[in-house]
Amino acid sequence: MTAATPLLIATAQVMLIVIVRYFAASGGFALWTARRGIVAGPADPGRRRRQIAAEIRWSLVSALIYGLPAGLMLAAWHQYGLTQIQSDLGVAGLLWWPVSVALYLFLHDSWFYWTHRWMHTPRLFKHVHAVHHASKPPTAWAAMSFHPWEALSGALLIPALVFVIPIHWSALAVVLTVATVMGVTNHMGWEMFPASWVEGWFGRHIITASHHEAHHARYNCNYGLYFRFWDRVCGTDRGLATFRR
Numbered sequence: 001m002t003a004a005t006p007l008l009i010a011t012a013q014v015m016l017i018v019i020v021r022y023f024a025a026s027g028g029f030a031l032w033t034a035r036r037g038i039v040a041g042p043a044d045p046g047r048r049r050r051q052i053a054a055e056i057r058w059s060l061v062s063a064l065i066y067g068l069p070a071g072l073m074l075a076a077w078h079q080y081g082l083t084q085i086q087s088d089l090g091v092a093g094l095l096w097w098p099v100s101v102a103l104y105l106f107l108h109d110s111w112f113y114w115t116h117r118w119m120h121t122p123r124l125f126k127h128v129h130a131v132h133h134a135s136k137p138p139t140a141w142a143a144m145s146f147h148p149w150e151a152l153s154g155a156l157l158i159p160a161l162v163f164v165i166p167i168h169w170s171a172l173a174v175v176l177t178v179a180t181v182m183g184v185t186n187h188m189g190w191e192m193f194p195a196s197w198v199e200g201w202f203g204r205h206i207i208t209a210s211h212h213e214a215h216h217a218r219y220n221c222n223y224g225l226y227f228r229f230w231d232r233v234c235g236t237d238r239g240l241a242t243f244r245r
């Protein structure tokens, strides 16, 4: 056993977890929408099948890429004690818990917004981001359907943040769960929230399928991940797509 063995084991474990998580989350929501009679993706069955197969292929490559920095993070935390991930919750920890979740989500959203806008510059779009936009309209399987360079940019931020900003492991689990669920639900071709929510305070601030579907339809708007904040500030928010209910 060398010094790098825990790192290799953690990386392999995380890759496997991300793959299982992908099939559970995307498969679960795809099944849920199918049971409701929603046909996500292209209307033509042949095109739909080919698109979903491509979404799964790219997502599996992305899962391996996500595993690298996440495995490094896991080993640095568990084996080497190098991260700011906390195991104990004191009074200060309890107060910090919701702040850390909000801060991590805001920073992840900011990173995504600006790298996403960068991906829409012509050269990067053609060579990298076109993979994600090949899903037109997307399905639940498109949650991690990214070119490897885009997957790497998406995989880096949270594992980097845990070296800098303290967070309890359970708060980190909440952040990762939100990232996983919203990645799937925003692509699943159906709005799961009631119209009163989407048109009310919640939908004005939080991104749901109606917001991201408009990005896949129109390309040059609605770049955000969780919040409409940056789209509003930068004038790139062009409202919501509508789904059959």
Ligand SMILES: [Zn+2]
Binding pocket: 132, 138, 187, 212, 216
């Ligand atoms: Zn998308």
Ligand SMILES: [Zn+2]
Binding pocket: 116, 120, 129, 132, 133, 215, 219
């Ligand atoms: Zn895009």
